[in-house]
Amino acid sequence: MLLNIQEQGEIVKIEVKEERMDAHNSGDLKEQMLQLFDEGKCNLVIDLSAVRFVDSSGLGALVSGFKNASARDGSLKLCSLQPQVRSMFELTRLHRVFEIFISVEEALESF
Amino acid sequence: MKKHWKASKAFASVNSAGKKVTMSKKIEIDITVPNQTKYLAVIGKIAESLAHSLGYFSDDKLELAYQLNLVLTEAMTNAICHANECDPNKEVKVSLSVADNQLKICVFDQGSGFDIDALSKIEACDTDEGGRGVPIIFKLMDQVEYKKSATGHVLEMLKFLK
Numbered sequence: 001m002l003l004n005i006q007e008q009g010e011i012v013k014i015e016v017k018e019e020r021m022d023a024h025n026s027g028d029l030k031e032q033m034l035q036l037f038d039e040g041k042c043n044l045v046i047d048l049s050a051v052r053f054v055d056s057s058g059l060g061a062l063v064s065g066f067k068n069a070s071a072r073d074g075s076l077k078l079c080s081l082q083p084q085v086r087s088m089f090e091l092t093r094l095h096r097v098f099e100i101f102i103s104v105e106e107a108l109e110s111f
Numbered sequence: 112m113k114k115h116w117k118a119s120k121a122f123a124s125v126n127s128a129g130k131k132v133t134m135s136k137k138i139e140i141d142i143t144v145p146n147q148t149k150y151l152a153v154i155g156k157i158a159e160s161l162a163h164s165l166g167y168f169s170d171d172k173l174e175l176a177y178q179l180n181l182v183l184t185e186a187m188t189n190a191i192c193h194a195n196e197c198d199p200n201k202e203v204k205v206s207l208s209v210a211d212n213q214l215k216i217c218v219f220d221q222g223s224g225f226d227i228d229a230l231s232k233i234e235a236c237d238t239d240e241g242g243r244g245v246p247i248i249f250k251l252m253d254q255v256e257y258k259k260s261a262t263g264h265v266l267e268m269l270k271f272l273k
Contacts, residue, residue, distance in 0.1 A: 023188040024148035055184045056243035097237045
Protein backbone atom coordinates (compact mmCIF):
# COMPACT_ATOMS: atom_id res chain seq x y z
CA MET A 1 0.00 0.00 0.00
CA LEU A 2 1.32 3.42 -0.94
CA LEU A 3 1.48 5.68 2.11
CA ASN A 4 2.90 9.18 2.45
CA ILE A 5 4.06 9.69 6.04
CA GLN A 6 4.94 13.11 7.41
CA GLU A 7 5.76 14.09 10.96
CA GLN A 8 4.49 17.46 12.08
CA GLY A 9 5.76 17.95 15.62
CA GLU A 10 4.05 15.41 17.86
CA ILE A 11 1.62 14.40 15.15
CA VAL A 12 2.17 11.93 12.32
CA LYS A 13 0.11 12.42 9.19
CA ILE A 14 -0.45 9.33 7.06
CA GLU A 15 -1.84 9.96 3.61
CA VAL A 16 -3.26 6.79 2.04
CA LYS A 17 -2.36 7.07 -1.62
CA GLU A 18 -4.59 4.26 -2.84
CA GLU A 19 -8.01 4.25 -4.45
CA ARG A 20 -9.00 1.08 -2.58
CA MET A 21 -8.50 -0.18 0.97
CA ASP A 22 -9.41 -3.85 1.14
CA ALA A 23 -8.22 -7.23 2.46
CA HIS A 24 -5.35 -7.13 -0.03
CA ASN A 25 -3.62 -3.99 1.21
CA SER A 26 -5.09 -2.92 4.59
CA GLY A 27 -2.61 -5.07 6.51
CA ASP A 28 0.17 -2.71 5.32
CA LEU A 29 -1.47 0.29 6.97
CA LYS A 30 -1.98 -1.67 10.18
CA GLU A 31 1.68 -2.74 10.23
CA GLN A 32 2.88 0.80 9.52
CA MET A 33 0.82 2.17 12.39
CA LEU A 34 2.10 -0.53 14.78
CA GLN A 35 5.64 0.49 13.84
CA LEU A 36 4.86 4.13 14.67
CA PHE A 37 3.35 3.09 18.03
CA ASP A 38 6.52 1.11 18.79
CA GLU A 39 8.50 4.31 18.15
CA GLY A 40 6.32 6.09 20.70
CA LYS A 41 4.35 8.05 18.11
CA CYS A 42 0.69 7.77 18.98
CA ASN A 43 -1.02 10.87 17.61
CA LEU A 44 -2.04 10.09 14.08
CA VAL A 45 -4.05 11.79 11.35
CA ILE A 46 -5.11 9.52 8.51
CA ASP A 47 -5.81 11.44 5.31
CA LEU A 48 -8.26 9.42 3.19
CA SER A 49 -8.75 11.99 0.40
CA ALA A 50 -7.51 9.61 -2.33
CA VAL A 51 -9.56 6.64 -1.10
CA ARG A 52 -12.70 5.91 -3.07
CA PHE A 53 -13.49 2.48 -1.62
CA VAL A 54 -13.11 0.91 1.84
CA ASP A 55 -14.28 -2.58 2.85
CA SER A 56 -14.57 -4.14 6.31
CA SER A 57 -10.86 -5.06 6.31
CA GLY A 58 -9.93 -1.41 5.71
CA LEU A 59 -12.20 -0.37 8.56
CA GLY A 60 -10.63 -3.09 10.72
CA ALA A 61 -7.14 -1.65 10.13
CA LEU A 62 -8.35 1.83 11.15
CA VAL A 63 -10.07 0.43 14.27
CA SER A 64 -6.81 -1.35 15.17
CA GLY A 65 -4.93 1.96 14.90
CA PHE A 66 -7.62 3.75 16.89
CA LYS A 67 -7.46 1.20 19.72
CA ASN A 68 -3.67 1.18 19.87
CA ALA A 69 -3.43 4.98 19.84
CA SER A 70 -6.04 5.29 22.61
CA ALA A 71 -4.31 2.62 24.72
CA ARG A 72 -1.16 4.79 24.60
CA ASP A 73 -3.04 7.97 25.54
CA GLY A 74 -2.80 9.20 21.98
CA SER A 75 -5.45 9.52 19.33
CA LEU A 76 -6.14 8.60 15.74
CA LYS A 77 -8.22 11.03 13.71
CA LEU A 78 -9.51 10.78 10.16
CA CYS A 79 -9.89 13.48 7.54
CA SER A 80 -11.00 14.22 3.98
CA LEU A 81 -13.42 11.33 3.46
CA GLN A 82 -15.10 11.00 0.06
CA PRO A 83 -18.91 10.78 0.35
CA GLN A 84 -19.11 7.03 -0.42
CA VAL A 85 -16.41 6.30 2.16
CA ARG A 86 -18.26 8.43 4.71
CA SER A 87 -21.41 6.35 3.99
CA MET A 88 -19.43 3.21 4.79
CA PHE A 89 -18.62 4.59 8.27
CA GLU A 90 -22.31 5.37 8.75
CA LEU A 91 -23.40 1.90 7.56
CA THR A 92 -21.17 0.29 10.18
CA ARG A 93 -21.85 3.06 12.72
CA LEU A 94 -18.12 3.69 13.05
CA HIS A 95 -18.67 7.42 12.47
CA ARG A 96 -19.60 7.50 16.17
CA VAL A 97 -16.22 6.06 17.11
CA PHE A 98 -13.79 8.11 15.04
CA GLU A 99 -13.22 11.85 15.06
CA ILE A 100 -13.69 12.77 11.40
CA PHE A 101 -12.58 16.13 9.99
CA ILE A 102 -13.27 17.88 6.70
CA SER A 103 -9.62 18.74 6.04
CA VAL A 104 -6.09 17.85 7.15
CA GLU A 105 -5.67 21.35 8.61
CA GLU A 106 -8.74 20.97 10.82
CA ALA A 107 -7.60 17.55 12.00
CA LEU A 108 -4.11 18.85 12.87
CA GLU A 109 -5.50 21.87 14.71
CA SER A 110 -7.75 19.67 16.86
CA PHE A 111 -4.84 18.20 18.84
CA MET B 112 -8.51 -15.28 -14.91
CA LYS B 113 -11.33 -16.67 -16.99
CA LYS B 114 -14.16 -14.37 -17.84
CA HIS B 115 -17.31 -15.13 -19.68
CA TRP B 116 -19.95 -12.64 -20.78
CA LYS B 117 -23.40 -13.52 -21.95
CA ALA B 118 -25.69 -10.65 -22.72
CA SER B 119 -28.87 -10.57 -24.70
CA LYS B 120 -29.69 -7.34 -26.46
CA ALA B 121 -32.22 -5.02 -24.95
CA PHE B 122 -35.00 -4.50 -27.42
CA ALA B 123 -36.61 -1.14 -27.54
CA SER B 124 -39.46 -0.74 -29.91
CA VAL B 125 -42.47 1.44 -30.37
CA ASN B 126 -45.84 -0.24 -30.02
CA SER B 127 -48.97 0.64 -31.96
CA ALA B 128 -49.95 3.26 -29.39
CA GLY B 129 -46.64 5.03 -29.98
CA LYS B 130 -45.38 4.17 -26.52
CA LYS B 131 -41.77 3.04 -26.10
CA VAL B 132 -41.57 -0.53 -24.85
CA THR B 133 -38.42 -2.00 -23.36
CA MET B 134 -38.21 -5.76 -23.43
CA SER B 135 -36.58 -7.71 -20.64
CA LYS B 136 -32.79 -7.68 -20.53
CA LYS B 137 -30.64 -10.53 -19.32
CA ILE B 138 -26.97 -10.40 -18.46
CA GLU B 139 -24.81 -13.17 -17.08
CA ILE B 140 -21.10 -12.89 -16.25
CA ASP B 141 -19.08 -15.83 -14.96
CA ILE B 142 -15.53 -15.31 -13.70
CA THR B 143 -13.03 -17.69 -12.14
CA VAL B 144 -10.06 -16.26 -10.25
CA PRO B 145 -7.15 -17.80 -8.33
CA ASN B 146 -7.56 -17.80 -4.55
CA GLN B 147 -5.71 -14.49 -4.03
CA THR B 148 -6.89 -11.17 -2.60
CA LYS B 149 -5.12 -9.23 -5.37
CA TYR B 150 -8.10 -10.06 -7.61
CA LEU B 151 -10.59 -8.29 -5.33
CA ALA B 152 -10.05 -4.96 -7.12
CA VAL B 153 -10.64 -6.47 -10.57
CA ILE B 154 -13.88 -8.17 -9.58
CA GLY B 155 -15.02 -5.06 -7.69
CA LYS B 156 -14.51 -2.98 -10.85
CA ILE B 157 -16.58 -5.43 -12.90
CA ALA B 158 -19.41 -5.20 -10.34
CA GLU B 159 -19.27 -1.38 -10.52
CA SER B 160 -19.36 -1.41 -14.32
CA LEU B 161 -22.35 -3.73 -14.22
CA ALA B 162 -24.20 -1.35 -11.86
CA HIS B 163 -23.55 1.56 -14.23
CA SER B 164 -24.79 -0.46 -17.20
CA LEU B 165 -28.21 -1.10 -15.62
CA GLY B 166 -29.72 1.74 -17.58
CA TYR B 167 -33.33 1.48 -16.63
CA PHE B 168 -33.15 1.44 -12.85
CA SER B 169 -33.82 4.66 -11.03
CA ASP B 170 -31.68 3.96 -7.97
CA ASP B 171 -28.66 6.14 -7.33
CA LYS B 172 -26.06 4.59 -9.66
CA LEU B 173 -23.02 5.57 -7.63
CA GLU B 174 -24.52 4.08 -4.50
CA LEU B 175 -25.52 0.85 -6.24
CA ALA B 176 -22.03 0.59 -7.79
CA TYR B 177 -20.37 1.00 -4.39
CA GLN B 178 -22.73 -1.51 -2.79
CA LEU B 179 -22.13 -4.20 -5.40
CA ASN B 180 -18.38 -3.62 -5.24
CA LEU B 181 -18.56 -3.90 -1.44
CA VAL B 182 -20.79 -6.98 -1.29
CA LEU B 183 -18.65 -8.81 -3.82
CA THR B 184 -15.41 -7.77 -2.09
CA GLU B 185 -16.72 -9.00 1.28
CA ALA B 186 -18.05 -12.28 -0.15
CA MET B 187 -14.82 -12.96 -2.06
CA THR B 188 -12.65 -12.14 0.96
CA ASN B 189 -14.67 -14.67 2.98
CA ALA B 190 -14.26 -17.27 0.24
CA ILE B 191 -10.51 -16.66 -0.25
CA CYS B 192 -9.36 -16.18 3.34
CA HIS B 193 -11.86 -18.20 5.39
CA ALA B 194 -13.58 -20.89 3.29
CA ASN B 195 -10.54 -21.60 1.08
CA GLU B 196 -8.12 -20.85 3.95
CA CYS B 197 -5.79 -18.81 1.68
CA ASP B 198 -4.81 -22.03 -0.15
CA PRO B 199 -3.13 -20.87 -3.40
CA ASN B 200 -4.16 -24.07 -5.17
CA LYS B 201 -7.85 -23.29 -4.79
CA GLU B 202 -9.97 -20.90 -6.80
CA VAL B 203 -13.08 -18.78 -6.46
CA LYS B 204 -15.86 -18.65 -9.00
CA VAL B 205 -18.14 -15.64 -9.25
CA SER B 206 -21.37 -15.41 -11.16
CA LEU B 207 -23.24 -12.14 -11.67
CA SER B 208 -26.61 -12.14 -13.34
CA VAL B 209 -29.39 -9.70 -13.95
CA ALA B 210 -32.82 -10.71 -15.16
CA ASP B 211 -35.71 -8.25 -15.13
CA ASN B 212 -35.34 -6.40 -11.83
CA GLN B 213 -33.45 -9.10 -10.01
CA LEU B 214 -29.70 -9.07 -9.50
CA LYS B 215 -28.07 -12.31 -8.38
CA ILE B 216 -24.50 -12.68 -7.17
CA CYS B 217 -23.05 -16.12 -6.46
CA VAL B 218 -19.61 -16.72 -4.98
CA PHE B 219 -18.42 -20.34 -5.06
CA ASP B 220 -15.69 -21.49 -2.69
CA GLN B 221 -14.01 -24.88 -2.29
CA GLY B 222 -14.23 -25.01 1.49
CA SER B 223 -16.16 -27.04 4.04
CA GLY B 224 -18.58 -24.24 4.94
CA PHE B 225 -19.47 -22.15 7.97
CA ASP B 226 -22.59 -21.05 9.82
CA ILE B 227 -23.42 -17.84 8.02
CA ASP B 228 -26.61 -17.16 9.97
CA ALA B 229 -24.66 -17.13 13.24
CA LEU B 230 -22.12 -14.68 11.75
CA SER B 231 -24.87 -12.44 10.40
CA LYS B 232 -26.38 -12.00 13.86
CA ILE B 233 -23.15 -10.96 15.56
CA GLU B 234 -23.09 -7.21 15.87
CA ALA B 235 -19.45 -6.09 15.87
CA CYS B 236 -18.63 -3.94 18.89
CA ASP B 237 -17.30 -0.50 18.05
CA THR B 238 -13.75 -1.54 18.75
CA ASP B 239 -13.80 -5.01 17.17
CA GLU B 240 -11.38 -5.20 14.26
CA GLY B 241 -13.27 -7.93 12.41
CA GLY B 242 -16.77 -9.37 12.07
CA ARG B 243 -18.34 -6.65 9.90
CA GLY B 244 -18.15 -8.42 6.52
CA VAL B 245 -21.12 -10.81 6.73
CA PRO B 246 -23.45 -8.30 8.48
CA ILE B 247 -22.68 -5.80 5.67
CA ILE B 248 -23.75 -8.38 3.07
CA PHE B 249 -27.01 -9.03 4.95
CA LYS B 250 -27.68 -5.28 5.27
CA LEU B 251 -27.20 -4.52 1.59
CA MET B 252 -28.77 -7.57 -0.08
CA ASP B 253 -32.42 -8.66 0.04
CA GLN B 254 -31.84 -12.42 0.29
CA VAL B 255 -28.71 -14.29 1.35
CA GLU B 256 -28.20 -18.02 1.37
CA TYR B 257 -25.07 -20.13 1.92
CA LYS B 258 -25.31 -23.73 0.81
CA LYS B 259 -23.41 -26.74 -0.47
CA SER B 260 -22.30 -26.88 -4.08
CA ALA B 261 -20.68 -29.61 -6.17
CA THR B 262 -17.15 -28.52 -5.21
CA GLY B 263 -17.63 -26.72 -1.90
CA HIS B 264 -20.14 -24.04 -0.95
CA VAL B 265 -21.89 -21.17 -2.65
CA LEU B 266 -22.96 -17.83 -1.21
CA GLU B 267 -26.07 -16.75 -3.13
CA MET B 268 -27.13 -13.13 -2.79
CA LEU B 269 -30.18 -11.49 -4.33
CA LYS B 270 -31.06 -7.85 -4.71
CA PHE B 271 -34.32 -6.54 -6.11
CA LEU B 272 -33.57 -3.47 -8.21
CA LYS B 273 -35.98 -0.56 -8.13
